[in-house]
Amino acid sequence: MPTIKDVALAAGCSTATVSRALAAPEKVTEATRQRVAAAIAQVGYSPNVAARNLRRSESKTIVVLLPDIANPFFSEIIAGLEEVAHRAGYQVLLGDCENDASRARGYFDLLPTNQADGIILMTTEVPRSLVQDRQASNNFPLVMACEYFDGLALPTVCIDNRLAAEKAVEYLLSLGHQRIATITGPRNNPICRDRILGYTSELERAGYPAPADWIAEGDFSFLAGYQQGRALLDRPEATRPTAVFCHSDEMAIGLLKAARDLNVQVPTELSVIGFDNIGFSEYCEPELTTISQPRDDIGRSAMRLLLDILAKKQVPLQQTLTTQLIVRDSTARCAQ
Amino acid sequence: MPTIKDVALAAGCSTATVSRALAAPEKVTEATRQRVAAAIAQVGYSPNVAARNLRRSESKTIVVLLPDIANPFFSEIIAGLEEVAHRAGYQVLLGDCENDASRARGYFDLLPTNQADGIILMTTEVPRSLVQDRQASNNFPLVMACEYFDGLALPTVCIDNRLAAEKAVEYLLSLGHQRIATITGPRNNPICRDRILGYTSELERAGYPAPADWIAEGDFSFLAGYQQGRALLDRPEATRPTAVFCHSDEMAIGLLKAARDLNVQVPTELSVIGFDNIGFSEYCEPELTTISQPRDDIGRSAMRLLLDILAKKQVPLQQTLTTQLIVRDSTARCAQ
DNA sequence: TGCTGTAATGTAATCCATTACATAAAAACA
DNA sequence: TGTTTTTATGTAATGGATTACATTACAGCA
Incomplete structure (x- = not known):
């Protein structure tokens, strides 16, 4: 060379x-x-990039930390992230932490050693201590996307999860449903708490508060949706929810399977609404009504925000993008 | 520091x-x-990694090139790749080429500039010229996984696609089907050609050769499966295939939707068999019979092979892993 | 004890691009 | 034309780890 x-x-x-x-x-x-x-x-x-990096003390690499690469929800976000990063001459290093704290720590350690210039964090399944002290210094090159930490003021790109949940429940209420359950993500996850809050507040406002065991905790996976779905549906029709709001499309699809197994007709006997609008949601039976997040926008915005921070620009701390209710065939007017 | x-x-x-x-x-x-x-x-x-890399002329980075990060088929392969790479102190740089030649070229250019030490190539949608001359020098740090180039002797980890297709068709034949169609991936893709070869040879052996237009070309996507599915099914029952072998689960699921739209019952009127065994295949309706590839094994083996090449070890040129037929509910004995 | 061979450590060159500082050249001005 | 500014270019130090080669310490043996 x-x-x-x-x-x-x-x-x-x-x-x-x-x-x-x-x-x-x-x-x-x-x-x-x-x-x-x-x-x-x-x-x-x-x-020679190594020589340049050595001299400049930078790496032109951005670490993107997510809980699970295999989750299709993240794919499109990643596409958006990469597009912006590449255009600016940065590489993206994808880090799957699999809820493994030491792994996350490893990725964070790339920062002080100049192996990475910044981090985009899309999970809260990392030790809070890793980001705890960073909020004060507003030029720590970290941006949160989709998720956030309670009480930590970090630059964040996400949707209004509470509002989105309210939209979903409001729509179900408008169809005449009164017995509305929910299958949530991990309850210690702030965005899930927001969604639960939107769900409960909207139901209370309408005068149909849900019993505590209708808030079923899942982990966003097919299997969780299926299992919690069976638990919710396996009771006499009169005491069954007529609609379920799920925190992910995967869980909604798991729920659809549970309904089939238990011979509960969707949407005539049960309305199901998902979250994320993954590609699959158009191909399941019935097609899934869901809340769509602007995924590539989230990715692009988060990366832009991070690059602005790296360029020492003044940046807005919060960026809230809008969601959209997509009505398909898994929801219908309540029969009763 | x-x-x-x-x-x-x-x-x-x-x-x-x-x-x-x-x-x-x-x-x-x-x-x-x-x-x-x-x-x-x-x-x-x-x-300081940059200093070390500069001195050693290496980067401890492996590029993994794939056609589409969003495809869940690759997620598990990636997990396997990363596991082995991390254990050996290597990082994985994921490259989505989106069928974009210049993008692929960019990733290949990381090699001579010491920004990457090796490449794992999981797509043939890159200019053949990029790998053409490499086959001779058997220490060029490139490994192909899942796919391969016709007539190029590169270290490769993959399954026996022809055999897998034969297995699928053989199973359908054993259920009494005689009118068996297929929805393929891109026909210029060697692994698809192998599958088509397995499909046609098995049908010919059995004495039920398929008409040319029953070999419908797709691109592995939901949509392609749906569209080709409609084309295949939208004709009088007597001239319709009673079974379809798809080159991906996504296409099979698209086909399931086409069948629903056209009121064709699966599996009673139509048997469907997919390929890959993605997570979703257990949650569609009906659950999908499919050919399973040992995905994490493919990933791990490919990375091990590459690391062996980097360590100048003598390596086997071909590694063939075995597939498995997973019978679920989308296939049944032929009604006629 | 003195010699030889090996093991342990040190010195300094090297990888390559960047940049502070020095110098030379050109432009601007009186 | 001579002096001052400005602009363009060169020289050499720098970033931090690695490693060839040089040196020193020590063990083994006669």
């Missing part, structure tokens, strides 16, 4: 000039710039 | 000794090693 020295030789100038021609063209004569450009093409030079 | 100099100072030795204590402990007295270890802990040292 040719180095900057070879280019300098070919262009008849010093390495400093070559470097400047690349990094700060305005500091160099038009003529030299062209000579350098020609020399670069001639010798086939491309800069 | 403390550097190796600080450690040397604290341990009362030279930087060379510190470096050796870390990289080649056997070259150093037990006593010094302990002194160095203590010094490292004391000053809180961790090596």
